[in-house]
Amino acid sequence: MKFWVAPLAVLAINLLLGGCGDLGLHRRRASPNGIALGGQDREQPALSGQGEWLASVVERNGRQTLMMQAQPSGIEVPLQSLRRFQPHDSPSLSWNGRYVALVGQERGRRRVLILDRASGRLMPLQLPRDLQPEQLSLAPDGRRLALAGISRGRRLVQVFDLANLIEPDLPRGLAIGSMANPTLP
Amino acid sequence: MMKGSGKRQGLRLGLLAGGLGALTSLNGCMGTVPQPVFPLDRRLEELGPSRAPSLVGPWLALISNRGGRDQVVLLNLEDQRPVPLPGLNRPDAQPLSVGVEAKGERLAVVRQLEGRTELLLYRRRLMSSQIITMNPQGVPRRVMLRADGRELAVEVSRDGHWQVDLIELP
Numbered sequence: 001m002k003f004w005v006a007p008l009a010v011l012a013i014n015l016l017l018g019g020c021g022d023l024g025l026h027r028r029r030a031s032p033n034g035i036a037l038g039g040q041d042r043e044q045p046a047l048s049g050q051g052e053w054l055a056s057v058v059e060r061n062g063r064q065t066l067m068m069q070a071q072p073s074g075i076e077v078p079l080q081s082l083r084r085f086q087p088h089d090s091p092s093l094s095w096n097g098r099y100v101a102l103v104g105q106e107r108g109r110r111r112v113l114i115l116d117r118a119s120g121r122l123m124p125l126q127l128p129r130d131l132q133p134e135q136l137s138l139a140p141d142g143r144r145l146a147l148a149g150i151s152r153g154r155r156l157v158q159v160f161d162l163a164n165l166i167e168p169d170l171p172r173g174l175a176i177g178s179m180a181n182p183t184l185p
Numbered sequence: 186m187m188k189g190s191g192k193r194q195g196l197r198l199g200l201l202a203g204g205l206g207a208l209t210s211l212n213g214c215m216g217t218v219p220q221p222v223f224p225l226d227r228r229l230e231e232l233g234p235s236r237a238p239s240l241v242g243p244w245l246a247l248i249s250n251r252g253g254r255d256q257v258v259l260l261n262l263e264d265q266r267p268v269p270l271p272g273l274n275r276p277d278a279q280p281l282s283v284g285v286e287a288k289g290e291r292l293a294v295v296r297q298l299e300g301r302t303e304l305l306l307y308r309r310r311l312m313s314s315q316i317i318t319m320n321p322q323g324v325p326r327r328v329m330l331r332a333d334g335r336e337l338a339v340e341v342s343r344d345g346h347w348q349v350d351l352i353e354l355p
Contacts, residue, residue: 027242027320030338030349045338047331049287054338056349071351095332111216126216137240140287140332145219145244146238155234157247158226159262160219171333 001115030054030074046091048072049140049171053097063087066102083120085113092138094169101145102137112136112147116166123165131158199261228265232258239284241332246285246292257294259282259309271312282327286334293330293337293353304328304339306354317352 030045044057051071058067064087068077082088085104094103100115112125112133127133128151135148143163149156235249236259242347244262256274258267268289274280275298282295292307304325305314319325323343330337337352 009229024355025317025355030351042349043340043347044327045340045351046329046348047336047338047351048233049332051331051333051336054349054351114217126214126218135237137238139240139242141242142220144240146240146247148236148238148247155236155250157223157229157241158236158243159229159245161222162219165217165219 008012028072030056030069042067044090046093048093048097049095053093055091055093055100055102057088057091064089066091066100068097068100077117079115079117081120082113082115085111092136094138094142094163095171096169097142098169099138099142099166101136103133103136110134112145114138114142114145114162114166125160127160141170142166196214207220222262225262225265228260232267237280237282239287239330241330242287242289244285244287244289246283248283257283257292259289259292260307261289266300268309270307270309273307282306282325284328284330284337286330287332288334291330291334293328295325295328295339302326304337319350323348 030042033107040058042056042058046055047053048145054071055071056067057064059065066079066082066088068079069075070077079100082102082104087105089103098116098118100117102113104111104113106124109131112127114125115124116123127147131147131149131151133147133149137146139145141175143161145160145162147158147160149158196238197249198261200211204319206337224299232249233251235247237248239246245261247258248255254276257270259270260267269290273292273294279297280294281297281302284293285291292309293304294307295302295304302324304317304319306317307314316340317337319341321343325339325341326347328337337354339350339352341348341350
């Protein structure tokens, strides 16, 4: 009898999950929505680790610009120091939205930037010369950065260690030094 | 005698300070230098051409091309080995975007399959995929799973515009 119970339970759960689709999921359009943005496009969303912040890319004055908003209010926080690095691409946020990583552009060259919103410090990263950055993902604690790009005609993903460059942004209530086994909410 | 020695020492200190200052300025112009994580990079190279990374805690999800076919790969950075994802990578599907949560249990994937583009939530332990339909109707392109696993941010093409949908997960 016991032989039947476990596989049947897994099958039942699979059927329930697969068959019932996503009924009951709560959805919302990120505010302000497309209409409030004047019918503009909004792309490349990135949420902070616990959802208090949403970064996305919108077009402003003809340039792709990172928009940083508190959630769920949609209140926008200006990021003046990033202006000169437009167009912006591929934003990524740390746990509490302290760090904003993105691909920007300076004098026609694509650059990876990390903004520390706590101190206002903007860090352009010096990457290998032959690596053309395209897309990135900042680890929520800010200690590592995964970067997708093209190097010598080949698409690749590389991971960089930032632990010596920035202090960690930890989930709320988690002390520095306890990240070895983080307990998630 | 004492005066001359003091001057030399002052000169040395001045040169040292100047040198440090020049180095700092140079670093400021060139940018901060991050270090690649070795030997992870070698491991990533072995995966073949890769894109669309999602790095959360000890997990790195990405799309890599092996034998001419794109597939979702989940690496545990502690042992730098791919984790099995049974049932996720279908030979007739083309993954476009992937996101992983900090626990590494759930992955969100946008893929093209049989001429349509769909968003799905994959659970590793159950080896199951749940299709999440766009409502109102739209075509997903990019997905991001919040690190705590409680919400999806989806880039959706709808009514001729790109929009962002936020979908809470149970």
